[in-house]
Amino acid sequence: EDQVTQSPEALRLQEGESSSLNCSYTVSGLRGLFWYRQDPGKGPEFLFTLYSAGEEKEKERLKATLTKKESFLHITAPKPEDSATYLCAVPSSGGYQKVTFGTGTKLQVIP
Amino acid sequence: DTGVSQNPRHKITKRGQNVTFRCDPISEHNRLYWYRQTLGQGPEFLTYFQNEAQLEKSRLLSDRFSAERPKGSFSTLEIQRTEQGDSAMYLCASSVDSRLSNYGYTFGSGTRLTVV
Numbered sequence: 001e002d003q004v005t006q007s008p009e010a011l012r013l014q015e016g017e018s019s020s021l022n023c024s025y026t027v028s029g030l031r032g033l034f035w036y037r038q039d040p041g042k043g044p045e046f047l048f049t050l051y052s053a054g055e056e057k058e059k060e061r062l063k064a065t066l067t068k069k070e071s072f073l074h075i076t077a078p079k080p081e082d083s084a085t086y087l088c089a090v091p092s093s094g095g096y097q098k099v100t101f102g103t104g105t106k107l108q109v110i111p
Numbered sequence: 112d113t114g115v116s117q118n119p120r121h122k123i124t125k126r127g128q129n130v131t132f133r134c135d136p137i138s139e140h141n142r143l144y145w146y147r148q149t150l151g152q153g154p155e156f157l158t159y160f161q162n163e164a165q166l167e168k169s170r171l172l173s174d175r176f177s178a179e180r181p182k183g184s185f186s187t188l189e190i191q192r193t194e195q196g197d198s199a200m201y202l203c204a205s206s207v208d209s210r211l212s213n214y215g216y217t218f219g220s221g222t223r224l225t226v227v
Contacts, residue, residue, distance in 0.1 A: 046217065
């Protein structure tokens with residue numbers, strides 16, 4: 001069964017304090033990995049798709065990287081508006097129609 | 112196009128009542144998905160449609176749950192004889208096609224169901 005584990009569960013950073021979130025996965029035949037951001041009371045918002053080990057993608061203060069067993073979301077000099085829950089997800093080994101999400105990392109950035 | 116729209120945003124119902132949620136996907140997206148999310152958890156897959164055909168259902172979707180997508184446009188998710196364990200956020204998402212898209216899914220803001 002596909003599994004996605006995210007750590008830490010929660011992270012509190014001072015504004016400007018860089019850090020990384022981890023997503024480890026177990027899936028037979030990785031077809032890619034998604035990162036989403038979710039604000040309270042809203043649906044997840046797509047951030048990145050990573051297709052293969054070694055790939056990196058950046059968006060503003062966020063950079064996502066992928067290895068054969070895990071992905072990292074690096075946050076450089078975060079601002080309070082980066083506070084959210086960050087979810088990673090992988091398509092199921094049975095096809096792209098089902099995606100398995102992790103439980104997320106709740107990030108709080110303090111001014 | 113204003114994205115994926117879900118109605119209602121909130122629903123409070125008594126145990127045993129039936130509820131129905133609606134999802135209007137992005138018009139050019141032929142795939143539509145329903146997920147359920149409880150507090151502190153990631154979204155869990157419920158079912159998905161390609162056009163009007165329901166192609167996969169999760170084991171989580173008991174006989175009390177039914178979803179439709181008539182004419183491949185909007186979709187409805189009905190829960191019959193609601194139970195307190197059905198309390199959750201019900202999320203709808205849509206996407207362009209079956210391949211791993213650079214744009215992932217577009218989610219709606221969800222319908223929060225509370226069963227009292």
